[in-house]
Amino acid sequence: MGRNTTALTAGTIAPDFALRATPDQLVELSEFRGNPVILAFYPADWSPVCGDQMALYNELRSEFAEFNAHMVGISVDGVWCHRAFAESRKLHFTLLADFEPKGAVARLYGVYREREGTTERALFVIDGEGVIRWSYVSPVGVNPGADGILKALEQLKGGAT
């Protein structure tokens, strides 16, 4: 599972949670039941490169949609920050604010970095029954890309038929 040993691994039931996507919208993981979910924890909005991780996932919405998979980004940034970030980068998927208590969901998934006060760059692919089927923690400076996610979704689809 990459280099991190505390991150939840494949076969584990994905802990449910409820986080804000906007000031007045609360999103629960269990709402996605029946379809795969990709949880992408990332350290912070506003990373200084234009081709960043969230921008890449934004480009791949149609590929994820082929698997009926929902992409959800999670960081410790607040909802207003997420809103400005999403507007600026034209992101068309949900960003959740793991803001209060800070990093609580990241801790549940074993991907909180105490020293920095941010989450790891961690990916979880969760199946329609709410079981983690693949997880990966990238070195925090390295954007993990999307190839691992697509492979996991393909295997999920193959295993389901």
Add this chain to the structure above:
Amino acid sequence: MSSHESISHAGTEHAAATLVPEVGAHDHSQGSATASVTLVEYGDYQCPHCRRAFPLVQKLQKRLGDRLRFVFRNFPLNEAHPEALHAAEAAESVAVHSGEEAFWSMHDALYTHQQDSEYALDDEHLMKYAADIGADPTTVGMDLEKEVHQKRVKADFMSGVRSGVNGTPTFFINGVRFDGNWSDIDEFGAALS
């Protein structure tokens, strides 16, 4: 439950990103095919970071000479850069109708002019650059309208995704993603040597 295990296994094997497909005849390449080092860039013509990388790559090509082959593949981030897809299609159109040398002239022109104005990469300017380098602008314009080369550009993009491209520019050195700092020409050069 066995399928869970197999996916878990795949997860642990998620290794360093490697280039798929390998460099081949369909690629745009500069330099000797027998060069000891092949550098592949996944780039976006509207990306300012790619533009910054452009003169660095040229310098390294000069420095390394026959030892380096350079390949460019398209990775337009459409949402972030609304004109990147057409710019890539225009360069592909030039390649098909005027040859590889013209492709590279177009590639260079796109990065050279990227920041000229906010209109630097609109269709009109893409056609102008094509004319400047001796290609037929009308053909480029028609190809853009009919999206003739979009499939090729998107195939490049998906090959990048599958190879672990995570932004632009992303470089591969002899098929392995370079995660170092390309903007430091000495570090980049050392990785190529």
